[in-house]
């Protein structure tokens with residue numbers, strides 16, 4: 001009983017509907033309008049569908065695979081797509097670090113010091129005026145299948161990354177517990193929010209963002225303080 005893949009022309013309406021859902025959830029949570037940004041999770045979407053979402057008011061893109069990131073960014077540039085910002089939301093292998101830096105503006109999934117050190121060195125060599133933005137991925141549900149840092153190691157790891165001059169920690173990213181139990185999902189988001197607050201309290205003032213919530217659990221994430229929800233299915237339909 002899978003839903004058919006929506007036509008390109010339906011993407012603007014679906015994005016508008018998502019924005020209404022997000023606004024309603026933000027208000028229910030008693031949070032300020034605009035406190036939550038939609039990041040379009042675009043894995044396996046063609047550049048035409050991504051461009052349709054950008055043309056309909058999308059701005060932030062999230063890519064899982066570096067190969068798709070590169071291909072999509074090159075296609076969007078070639079067709080003059082609207083200005084946008086792109087994050088990496090999938091695991092980054094060390095040998096893909098340079099490509100990730102070249103085609104994205106933030107890696108949300110940093111969870112190892114060797115990768116952090118490589119990104120720091122490579123970005124330093126680029127002579128950029130600003131440090132490269134990273135978020136630390138937290139394995140907040142404890143699932144063995146998930147990448148990310150154990151919650152107990154996040155503060156120390158952040159301290160080590162914060163010493164690297166060419167990286168800037170802008171927050172934490174997590175994938176909610178893979179279950180239908182709302183309280184369990186909420187707990188993984190609360191854990192992540194509390195860790196973000198610990199980073200701020202430890203003096204990492206740039207670590208304000210919380211990337212959490214997807215199509216099925218964005219309401220819970222917004223109630224728990226998410227500032228970035230990563231949404232694919234609600235906008236693009238089932239993945240091809």
Ligand SMILES: *Cc1c(COP(=O)(O)O)cnc(C)c1O
Pocket residue numbers: 041043064089090175213214215216230231232233234
């Ligand atoms: C695919 C993906 C999403 C979006 O999931 P949907 O259920 O399609 O909204 C969010 N985050 C990550 C890391 C993903 O891989």
